[in-house]
Amino acid sequence: MGEEIDKGATETRRVTRLIRLPEVQHRVGLGRSTIYRWMSEGKFPRPVQLGGYSVAWAESEIDGWVADRITHST
Numbered sequence: 001m002g003e004e005i006d007k008g009a010t011e012t013r014r015v016t017r018l019i020r021l022p023e024v025q026h027r028v029g030l031g032r033s034t035i036y037r038w039m040s041e042g043k044f045p046r047p048v049q050l051g052g053y054s055v056a057w058a059e060s061e062i063d064g065w066v067a068d069r070i071t072h073s074t
Helices: 021-028 032-040 059-073
Strands: 048-051 054-058
Touching: 021 032, 021 054, 021 059, 054 059
Parallel strands: none
Antiparallel strands: 048 054
């Protein structure tokens, strides 16, 4: 009599990596003020609050934003 395997336990989990502003700037090629201005205009992903004044962006959202720019520029 075999044991049943929980399918949820065998599926690959995707971990959300959070990246800080210097890495975001490097990846998108924009300065801090442009990033924050575009965020206020709804043109750039908003960060998540880590506590106090610390924020970070979901890597997948930044990657998606960059990919969207590449797709729409061609």
